Amino acid sequence: MKKNENVVEVRDLTVVYDRVPVVWNVDIEITKGHLVGIIGPNGAGKTTLLKALLGLTESVSGEVSFFGDSYGNVRKRVAYVPQRDSVDWDFPTTVYDVVMMGRYTEMRFWQRPGDEDHNVVKRALKNVGIEDLAERRISELSGGQKQRVFLARAMAQQAELYLLDEPYAGIDVATEKTISDILKDLVSKGKTVVVVHHDLSTVKEYFDSVIMLNVRKVASGSVEEVFVRGNLEKLYGGSLPFMDNLKI
Amino acid sequence: MGIFSIVNGVYVMAGSLLLGALGGLLGVFAVLRKQGLLGDVLSHAALPGIVLSFIFLGEKNLPILILGALVSGMISALLIDKIVASTRIKMDGAMAVVLSWFFGIGILFLSYLKRMENVSPSGINDFIFGQAAGMLQLDVVLIGTVFGLGVLHVLIKWRQIKLMIFDRNYAHVMGVNHRFNEVLLTVIFSFGIVISLQAVGVVLTAALFITPAVTALFLANSLWATVLWSVTFGMIGGVTGAYLSVMYRDVPTGASIVVVLSLIFILVVLFSKKGFLMKMLEGFRYRVRVSYENAVLSCYRMMESGDCPEMTVKKDLVKGGVLVKLVAWRALVKKKLVKFVGGQWVLSKGGLEFGRKLIKKHRLWEVYLANKLSMDAGKVHLEAEDMEHILTDEMVVRLEKMLGNPKVDPHGKQIIS
Ligand SMILES: Nc1ncnc2c1ncn2[C@@H]1O[C@H](COP(=O)(O)OP(=O)(O)OP(=O)(O)O)[C@@H](O)[C@H]1O
Ligand SMILES: [Mg+2]
Numbered sequence: 001m002k003k004n005e006n007v008v009e010v011r012d013l014t015v016v017y018d019r020v021p022v023v024w025n026v027d028i029e030i031t032k033g034h035l036v037g038i039i040g041p042n043g044a045g046k047t048t049l050l051k052a053l054l055g056l057t058e059s060v061s062g063e064v065s066f067f068g069d070s071y072g073n074v075r076k077r078v079a080y081v082p083q084r085d086s087v088d089w090d091f092p093t094t095v096y097d098v099v100m101m102g103r104y105t106e107m108r109f110w111q112r113p114g115d116e117d118h119n120v121v122k123r124a125l126k127n128v129g130i131e132d133l134a135e136r137r138i139s140e141l142s143g144g145q146k147q148r149v150f151l152a153r154a155m156a157q158q159a160e161l162y163l164l165d166e167p168y169a170g171i172d173v174a175t176e177k178t179i180s181d182i183l184k185d186l187v188s189k190g191k192t193v194v195v196v197h198h199d200l201s202t203v204k205e206y207f208d209s210v211i212m213l214n215v216r217k218v219a220s221g222s223v224e225e226v227f228v229r230g231n232l233e234k235l236y237g238g239s240l241p242f243m244d245n246l247k248i
Numbered sequence: 249m250g251i252f253s254i255v256n257g258v259y260v261m262a263g264s265l266l267l268g269a270l271g272g273l274l275g276v277f278a279v280l281r282k283q284g285l286l287g288d289v290l291s292h293a294a295l296p297g298i299v300l301s302f303i304f305l306g307e308k309n310l311p312i313l314i315l316g317a318l319v320s321g322m323i324s325a326l327l328i329d330k331i332v333a334s335t336r337i338k339m340d341g342a343m344a345v346v347l348s349w350f351f352g353i354g355i356l357f358l359s360y361l362k363r364m365e366n367v368s369p370s371g372i373n374d375f376i377f378g379q380a381a382g383m384l385q386l387d388v389v390l391i392g393t394v395f396g397l398g399v400l401h402v403l404i405k406w407r408q409i410k411l412m413i414f415d416r417n418y419a420h421v422m423g424v425n426h427r428f429n430e431v432l433l434t435v436i437f438s439f440g441i442v443i444s445l446q447a448v449g450v451v452l453t454a455a456l457f458i459t460p461a462v463t464a465l466f467l468a469n470s471l472w473a474t475v476l477w478s479v480t481f482g483m484i485g486g487v488t489g490a491y492l493s494v495m496y497r498d499v500p501t502g503a504s505i506v507v508v509l510s511l512i513f514i515l516v517v518l519f520s521k522k523g524f525l526m527k528m529l530e531g532f533r534y535r536v537r538v539s540y541e542n543a544v545l546s547c548y549r550m551m552e553s554g555d556c557p558e559m560t561v562k563k564d565l566v567k568g569g570v571l572v573k574l575v576a577w578r579a580l581v582k583k584k585l586v587k588f589v590g591g592q593w594v595l596s597k598g599g600l601e602f603g604r605k606l607i608k609k610h611r612l613w614e615v616y617l618a619n620k621l622s623m624d625a626g627k628v629h630l631e632a633e634d635m636e637h638i639l640t641d642e643m644v645v646r647l648e649k650m651l652g653n654p655k656v657d658p659h660g661k662q663i664i665s
Contacts, residue, residue: 056417080421087415091280092465092474098414104407105422137469
């Protein structure tokens with residue numbers, strides 16, 4: 001692979017709900033090995049953007065390619081971590097089983113998980129620090145533990161690109177630290193990670209690039225260049241008191 | 249068994265067994281997909297279709313009846329979709345409204361049918377509350393076929409279905425054709441409902457699908473176990489219900505099946521490991537333990553402060569409700585924490601040791617709160633309340649290590665190691 005290869009390329013993407021554009025004419029390029037934050041106010045279309053990339057939401061226009069190919073051909077190389085409340089946690093299943101779901105694309109219907117699958121799952125559980133919860137029923141998990149389960153499932157997929165929707169929402173500092181370490185580790189191994197994020201105070205620490213989205217793309221690029229007062233004011237509509245605390 | 253002396257006894261038994269299995273199997277997926285109400289809608293809304301086919305044919309013809317039931321069920325489902333899509337009425341509201349419309353219209357048609365002259369309405373009443381006694385070979389074949397299709401689909405698409413129900417978006421991302429699987433599940437479910445109508449009746453058919461699944465979900469921790477339990481409960485309910493209703497002629501099958509299934513449900517909810525009684529028992533045991541541990545603690549504290557050097561244990565040190573006090577006192581005696589000496593109860597050697605351990609847990613926790621969480625020394629006592637009942641020995645070892653083996657608590661009281 002070339003070093004500066006575009007992992008994600010989006011041209012002119014527009015998504016419309018009830019005749020109102022929620023993502024409008026967005027162009028994005030994400031290069032390999034970056035840790036990218038997507039920030040913007042509530043309802044800015046961040047979740048919608050991720051879903052549209054993955055074909056979970058119809059777009060009215062635009063072209064999306066992953067690894068220079070159409071998404072249908074590279075599914076396995078892309079892992080998606082949805083927002084935590086998007087699934088039914090009362091479903092009768094265990095943590096181990098959910099993480100094993102990350103391996104399903106590897107199996108035909110008559111096959112049972114093999115040694116390799118079990119090893120990958122165990123490693124993923126260990127990586128996110130929940131190996132002792134493996135047999136726990138998922139309805140009996142805390143919010144932070146659920147988030148770790150999702151992350152472990154994505155890791156079990158052994159993808160090259162990770163798209164995460166608000167993994168840092170509503171978790172304690174310890175879990176936040178674990179997750180950010182894991183994501184940094186993935187990037188150091190040449191993977192690419194894209195994270196929808198809300199907490200501006202941690203942007204500089206967690207990411208090397210940002211995409212600022214509010215229906216339209218406000219700015220994108222490296223954190224040093226783009227994560228500046230002017231852009232943030234444009235993004236959130238005016239100067240906000242918290243910006244003084246960000247030292248920018 | 250007397251039932252096999254009836255001409256079609258074998259069919260009745262086989263049919264109701266299969267029916268129970270079918271209900272148990274499809275019910276799990278319907279409940280997990282939050283489609284429990286759909287079963288009720290489809291069965292009730294089938295009535296006009298059934299009665300109309302009677303009226304036009306002038307007699308009972310099972311395949312046509314089933315077709316009629318399917319068509320009117322389908323129309324109701326489409327209507328619900330339309331209402332939800334084009335108004336602000338929500339799904340459950342739309343379902344409730346459409347269900348009663350169709351059922352009401354069905355009842356109207358029924359009274360018209362009963363007044364018609366050239367039509368014999370015999371058999372039509374079975375469809376209201378169900379009558380398994382009427383099952384013939386054809387019924388068994390039909391039910392068996394739908395059950396077979398259901399099993400096949402579930403087995404082949406097991407992982408896809410699981411993924412799709414648990415996390416639809418992820419299923420899509422993983423390349424699962426969830427539309428296809430969803431539609432197929434719904435179609436098989438609808439067929440299952442419709443072919444159950446004669447045996448179980450439009451009013452109670454949904455219960456045959458929902459009750460076993462809900463019961464199984466209460467018990468099981470995996471999808472496999474849920475399905476197996478649900479199918480088992482369904483079969484027990486189906487067979488026992490059918491047997492009862494055939495043996496006691498006047499009992500409609502729907503009613504007897506529902507009675508059996510509800511009984512199973514109640515038993516499970518009360519007596520299973522996660523059931524109410526177990527929960528109550530656990531709660532009671534905890535209160536008993538807290539009560540006798542507190543008694544030992546207060547005795548130990550009095551001894552420590554010199555208020556009661558001879559370590560007398562008065563029965564009023566044991567606190568709690570009447571039953572808790574009784575059991576807690578017996579526990580103290582049985583565990584030999586107290587002994588009877590010189591006409592009074594005193595703390596035994598074991599009791600002393602036990603008290604020392606409890607107080608250590610309490611004081612260690614106070615140190616933890618004060619040092620690690622920087623809490624006010626005046627407040628830590630209340631916050632540490634009850635922790636001595638919760639901390640395990642292993643946690644104590646870790647706590648001690650983490651806190652650097654403290655010798656005194658925040659109030660300056662001794663921690664003996
Ligand atoms: N299924 C839907 N149907 C109609 N409108 C929708 C749907 N999903 C989202 N929207 C609307 O699209 C807009 C963008 O929503 P989206 O969830 O993408 O925002 P977001 O940036 O992820 O917000 P948040 O930070 O709150 O998660 C919102 O105005 C929302 O109301
Ligand atoms: Mg969102």
